[in-house]
Amino acid sequence: MEQLISSRTVIPLVRLVARKLLRTNPAAVQHCVYATTQADTPIPPSSSTAKHGAPETPVFPSRMPDVAPGTSSSEGPRMTTAGILFPKDTGEKIADLKKEEKQGKDKRQEQRQQTERNTKCDTASSAGTMKAWQISKFNDVGGMKLEQDVKVPSLSDPFDMLVEIHAASVNPFDIERTRGYGENLIQYIRTASKFSWMPQTVFTRKEQPFPLTLGRDFSGVVVDAGSLVHGVKTGDEIFGVIGPHRQGTFAQYATTSTWCVAKKPATISHAEAASLPYIACTAWSVLKLIENLPAMSEKRVLVIGGSGGVGSFSIQYLKALRNVHVTAVCGTAAIDMVASLGADDIIDYQASDVESELQRREKFDFIFQATRGDYDFSKKYLKGMLKSFFVTLNYPLLKNIDERGSVAGLAKSAADYSIEYAKGLSQGYHTVWAFFAPNGPFLQDVAKRVEKGQIRPIVDKVYPFEELPAAFQQVEAGDTKGKVIIEMKK
Numbered sequence: 001m002e003q004l005i006s007s008r009t010v011i012p013l014v015r016l017v018a019r020k021l022l023r024t025n026p027a028a029v030q031h032c033v034y035a036t037t038q039a040d041t042p043i044p045p046s047s048s049t050a051k052h053g054a055p056e057t058p059v060f061p062s063r064m065p066d067v068a069p070g071t072s073s074s075e076g077p078r079m080t081t082a083g084i085l086f087p088k089d090t091g092e093k094i095a096d097l098k099k100e101e102k103q104g105k106d107k108r109q110e111q112r113q114q115t116e117r118n119t120k121c122d123t124a125s126s127a128g129t130m131k132a133w134q135i136s137k138f139n140d141v142g143g144m145k146l147e148q149d150v151k152v153p154s155l156s157d158p159f160d161m162l163v164e165i166h167a168a169s170v171n172p173f174d175i176e177r178t179r180g181y182g183e184n185l186i187q188y189i190r191t192a193s194k195f196s197w198m199p200q201t202v203f204t205r206k207e208q209p210f211p212l213t214l215g216r217d218f219s220g221v222v223v224d225a226g227s228l229v230h231g232v233k234t235g236d237e238i239f240g241v242i243g244p245h246r247q248g249t250f251a252q253y254a255t256t257s258t259w260c261v262a263k264k265p266a267t268i269s270h271a272e273a274a275s276l277p278y279i280a281c282t283a284w285s286v287l288k289l290i291e292n293l294p295a296m297s298e299k300r301v302l303v304i305g306g307s308g309g310v311g312s313f314s315i316q317y318l319k320a321l322r323n324v325h326v327t328a329v330c331g332t333a334a335i336d337m338v339a340s341l342g343a344d345d346i347i348d349y350q351a352s353d354v355e356s357e358l359q360r361r362e363k364f365d366f367i368f369q370a371t372r373g374d375y376d377f378s379k380k381y382l383k384g385m386l387k388s389f390f391v392t393l394n395y396p397l398l399k400n401i402d403e404r405g406s407v408a409g410l411a412k413s414a415a416d417y418s419i420e421y422a423k424g425l426s427q428g429y430h431t432v433w434a435f436f437a438p439n440g441p442f443l444q445d446v447a448k449r450v451e452k453g454q455i456r457p458i459v460d461k462v463y464p465f466e467e468l469p470a471a472f473q474q475v476e477a478g479d480t481k482g483k484v485i486i487e488m489k490k
């Protein structure tokens with residue numbers, strides 16, 4: 001009450017005094033304003049005051065220096081003084097200060113989280129180095145060496161993430177890469193990924209890729225993520241693939257892009273999850289083509305190489321669709337495994353003549369050749385009428401570019417494909433050369449199907465990280481049912 005009375009009577013009085021004072025000595029008022037808001041801060045002299053004594057027009061700071069709410073409360077009478085000078089603004093000012101403090105808190109929290117992320121990244125690369133299997137020239141599988149102090153890769157753009165690799169799979173492509181297969185094309189992709197000037201990308205070579213880490217897919221944990229990474233964050237368990245221009249996954253860490261990954265299926269281990277990304281990203285265009293084929297009745301599909309990585313994945317995916325009948329071609333030892341994937345009919349290419357077996361069966365809408373070997377004869381067993389497809393993973397595109405360079409190699413491949421396509425059309429079917437392409441959204445779909453039990457990972461054998469050469473030997477010998485996995489972290 002006493003305070004109320006005093007403020008009611010005193011404020012108008014002091015306002016009057018202040019107005020008079022403002023007219024006669026603005027510097028004194030300015031001093032008063034500073035004193036009430038910046039109790040412990042020295043008062044900077046107004047430049048005009050310093051030079052000329054009292055200026056003709058008052059010079060106030062355009063924005064009051066920040067002060068935390070309550071810091072001036074211990075100064076008692078200042079409340080009154082502040083009220084005199086800015087009676088209506090005081091509430092707003094406190095609200096502003098509170099807002100600024102909250103913003104400051106948010107910013108500090110964001111900074112703390114960023115530091116945490118960086119710390120995790122630093123922990124990941126605390127020594128700055130990692131173990132990685134590398135080759136120093138294109139030679140053979142025997143040229144791989146387990147290096148102990150390879151630099152941990154860094155994020156090169158905001159879509160990148162750094163992944164701690166727990167497991168990776170060995171693909172036939174990795175074996176071929178030790179001999180330089182595909183290097184010409186990959187060299188161009190590598191150069192283009194650095195946004196180099198296009199003519200240089202197309203017409204010149206070449207930057208040495210060594211030391212080179214192989215390995216194209218993985219399951220692991222995100223340890224650092226660029227600002228434009230979406231769908232996953234630091235600490236998430238993910239599985240995915242790596243673009244061909246990057247250092248590979250037979251290492252403790254690797255970087256990849258946000259569109260190459262998906263959350264790992266929760267129901268399976270890292271070793272099992274690592275068996276899926278490369279084969280899924282190879283098969284997806286073929287499987288989507290079959291899925292979207294219009295059909296009045298059952299679609300009949302022949303999968304050649306049904307026991308391999310791509311084949312075993314494809315059979316399961318197709319059997320999860322409605323109205324698809326799958327005949328698989330595989331070796332004797334794989335028959336039980338292929339039957340367990342849901343294949344409706346199996347042809348043993350080792351115990352029987354595949355062509356005679358095909359003659360005995362109804363014709364197919366779709367043939368998917370997911371293995372090496374010459375299966376051109378099978379095209380006769382397509383229904384034709386321009387509604388059938390022969391899709392293969394084996395064609396000479398990379399070989400042509402390796403042998404002739406990009407321009408001549410692409411031209412030769414275009415000619416080869418045109419001839420094959422025209423031949424196929426004349427017999428009533430379409431020819432498709434399918435290829436691996438990173439596809440995070442499809443991997444997310446695969447993860448859901450795994451969790452629902454529609455697809456199970458087929459792992460032939462898991463090797464410790466140190467035994468990668470033995471794993472390469474097994475894949476090279478073609479002695480696999482499903483996938484061969486390398487485990488970096490249990």
Ligand SMILES: NC(=O)c1ccc[n+]([C@@H]2O[C@H](COP(=O)([O-])OP(=O)(O)OC[C@H]3O[C@@H](n4cnc5c(N)ncnc54)[C@H](OP(=O)(O)O)[C@@H]3O)[C@@H](O)[C@H]2O)c1
Nearest residue numbers: 172282305307308309310330331370371372373393435436
């Ligand atoms: N173009 C691309 O982008 C691309 C991408 C990925 C893969 N590929 C190619 O696609 C093929 C399959 O890849 P993958 O990862 O599934 O290979 P994979 O796991 O090694 O499987 C190949 C399977 O083919 C079977 N096979 C071998 N000889 C056969 C024959 N004469 N007839 C029928 N089956 C036979 C083997 O099964 P059995 O044990 O039953 O004999 C083996 O399991 C490979 O040739 C690979 O190079 C191409």
